[in-house]
Amino acid sequence: MLQTFPSRPDYLSFDPAKRRVSLDPHEPRFVQNPYEAYAYLHAVAPTFFWEEYGFWCVSAYADVNRLFRDKRFGREKPGGYLAxxxxxxxxxxxxxxxAASLLELEPPVHTRLRGLVNRAFVSRQVERLRPRIEALSHSLIDAIExxxxxxxxxxxATPLPITIIAEMLGVPVEMGGQMLDWSHRMVAMYMHRPSRQVEADANRASAEFSDFIRDHARRRRSAEGDDLLSLLLAAQADGDRLSEDELVASAILLLNAGHEATVHQAGNAIRAILMQGGDASRFFATPQAGEATVEECLRFDAPLHMFTRWAKEPAEIAEGVSVEPGDKIALLLGAANRDPASFAEPHNFIPSRADQKNVSFGAGIHFCIGAPLARLELQIALRVLFERLPKLRLVEEPRFRDSYHFHGLETLRCAWD
Incomplete structure (x- = not known):
């Protein structure tokens, strides 16, 4: 039987002999629907060299899941961040x-830092936040209903996770807007080839955010509580456990990671659910249905599409594709979650699917520390939203921001009257 492949998008060029792809990540059609390109690449080259980035990319679910756990790869380049x-x-x-961020480090430093904050994010601790998340969800609906x-x-989508993570850390919730501004300016650095202006702005935001955390930490030392910042301060007092730079970097990472991806995922999830038609609240008819719906939202339209790793030693990432120490590779999470080799009907939204799984939170030692919190926030917030506003509908087709590898909407304009 003659095998047929998805058609090649005309904005993408592919050299099959070298497995090299040219694809501008700012191409408007790719920004709005990366899954068309992913489908083609799954068919012709699940592992390919992305010319615009200059490194090998892996899109197959099994390979992404495996490489996340492969200790020959890490977030820290051999020689350290500054190398x-x-x-x-x-x-x-x-x-x-x-350089001091948990996300950019490997054991033993990563193990030490992650151990300090991990106990605040395990499921049994996060579950204690359920009443607060539910009350906040209702109050946000009350304000707009x-x-x-x-x-x-x-x-x-934005105020809920930033409020929860600010309360968890023990920083002023009223600073939420300013922290969002700092965060957005900093994560712009992770985009494809940021301009010098973006770099300078990210540096200013980093300096201002760092100064805020340092000043707030100094004032909190005399009035520590049971929040995360107090936990970090207690660790800093034991000098071999946490330096001041590590304290500041850890607090900022938790604040940024505690809302950035969750905001994108909430927006993407609301859009995906509303596009299914009918009574959206049916997706949350039972707690089990709500959990399955959130997992399908995480798979169907993930908020993070690229996560990079550095090779620590020579390794083969796919048949015929080898890398050397210091080479960077990219794991394409959004593509892996739509891999037809791992999912039946990968481009259809099916919460009840038997093959429910995703790599949206990563895997291995860098598995997202906030995954239990993000899941709980999404399960509660989405249920409350669709129960309180049963006539919720889109008033315009939402557009995605030009911000690959983050994948989130510019706006989400809805009505319910």
């Missing part, structure tokens, strides 16, 4: 945070 970026005076504040319409990104 990767060098000396960059205009990014001194940003690099200082990154009579209006009959709203952009649900700033009105609902």
């Amino acid at each position: 990767h970026v060098g000396t960059r005076d205009h990014l001194e504040a940003f690099d200082r945070l990154e 009579k209006e009959g319409k709203a952009d649900l990104l700033p009105a609902f």
Whole structure:
């Protein structure tokens, strides 16, 4: 039988002999629907060299899942963070945070830092937040219900996770807007080839955010409580456990990671559910249905599409594709979650699917520390939203931001009157 492949998008070029792909990540059609390109690449080259980035990319679910756990690869380039970026005076504040960030480190430092904060994010601890998340979800709906319409990104998807993570850390919730601004300016650095202006702005945001955390920590030392910042301060008092740079970097990482991806996933999930038609509340008819729906949302339209790793030693990442120490590779989470080799009907939204799984939170030692919290926030917030606003509908087709590898909406304008 003649095998047929998905057609090649005309904005993508592919050299089959070298497995090299040219695809501008800012191409508007790719930004709005990366899954068309992913489907083609799954068929012709699940592992390919992305010219615009300059490294090998892996899109098959099984390979992404395996490489996340492969100890020959890590987040830290051999020689340390500065071996990767060098000396960059205009990014001194940003690099200082990154060099001490849990996300960029490997054992034994990673093990020590993760152990300090992990107990606050295990499922049994997160479950204690259920009443607060539910009450906050209702209060956000109370604030907009009579209006009959709203952009649900700033009105609902954003304030919930930033409020919860700020309360967990013990930083002023009223600073939420400012922390969001700092976060957005910093994560712009992770985009494809940021401009010098974006770099300078990210550095200013890093310096301002760091100063805020340092100042707040100094004032909190005399009034520590049972929040995460107090836990970090107690660890800093034992000098061999946490330096001041590690304290600041850990607090900022938790604040940024505690809302950035969750906001995108909430927006993507609301859009996906509303596009199914009918009574959206049916997806949350029981707790089990709600959990399955959230897992399908995480698979169907993930908030993070690329996660990079460094090779620590020579390794083969796919048949005929080898890398050397210091080479970077990318794991394409959004593509892996739509892999036809691992999912039946990968492009259909099926919460009841028997093959329910995803790599949206990663795997291995860098599995997202906030995954239990993000899942709980999504399960509660989405249920409350669709129960309280049963006539919820899109008033325009939402558009995705040009921000690969983060995948989230610009706006989410809805009505329910």
